[in-house]
Amino acid sequence: ASAGISEAHYHLGMLLLKRGGACKAEGWSELAQAAVLGHAEARTGMARHCLACGDASLAGCWLERHLHRLAEQKSPEGMRLLSRAIDRGWVAPRKAGEAHSLLTKAAAMGDVEALIWLGDKYAKGLGIDQNRERARQCYAQAARQGSKEALERLCSLPRQSGAAPWAAEAKKPGRRRKPS
Structure with a gap:
């Protein structure tokens, strides 16, 4: 069930990000929620976003979680x-x-x-x-x-x-x- 929930957060986040403007912050929030729930593409997206904003340390955290999950699988x-x-x-x-x-x-x-x-x-x-x-x-x-x-x-x-x-x-x- 959580896989479906993470997928929903991911797609909602992507839709809000595409809409832009005032929806952008909400989009990143949804994408982060999907990443926390284990959505691989969301984790990668969050890492890229953090790098683009100049926060390499936070980007590393998102990638680390993603890599550990892949290794555990x-x-x-x-x-x-x-x-x-x-x-x-x-x-x-x-x-x-x-x-x-x-x-x-x-x-x-x-x-x-x-x-x-x-x-x-x-x-x-x-x-x-x-x-x-x-x-x-x-x-x-x-x-x-x-x-x-x-x-x-x-x-x-x-x-x-x-x-x-x-x-x-x-x-x-x-x-x-x-x-x-």
Whole structure:
């Protein structure tokens, strides 16, 4: 029922905003109510509005709520974006290691961008111990899903990590092999 209510607040807010003039303040109020009730587009709209008004801190609050909700709904994209926001200091972590945990979960769900980013973290030792073998595994999995970016990174890994044979294998059309 609250999903329907948030949708109603959202649409009423959008109608009032389009009308403009004296209705504009009421429109933002309705949009904020929809955002509080969990409407994703309303949260994004509120964040954009806050940024346009020069309040980056409040915009971050709206985005943080939105990203946490997406992550709680097991959205790989939401987990990846929240992980990146935590790593960059845009969002405070709720617990230690949250960014890495979210990124690992998104990668395990097959999110190609998460696999590449996790591979980068392992390859360069960014916030975690450097592990080129794990980097190779992440890049190979993303490359098998068709990512040219992952294939390029796989080819650029030093030979001692065992990347060269995998890069050649990943380039062959129709051949899919699991990492050993």
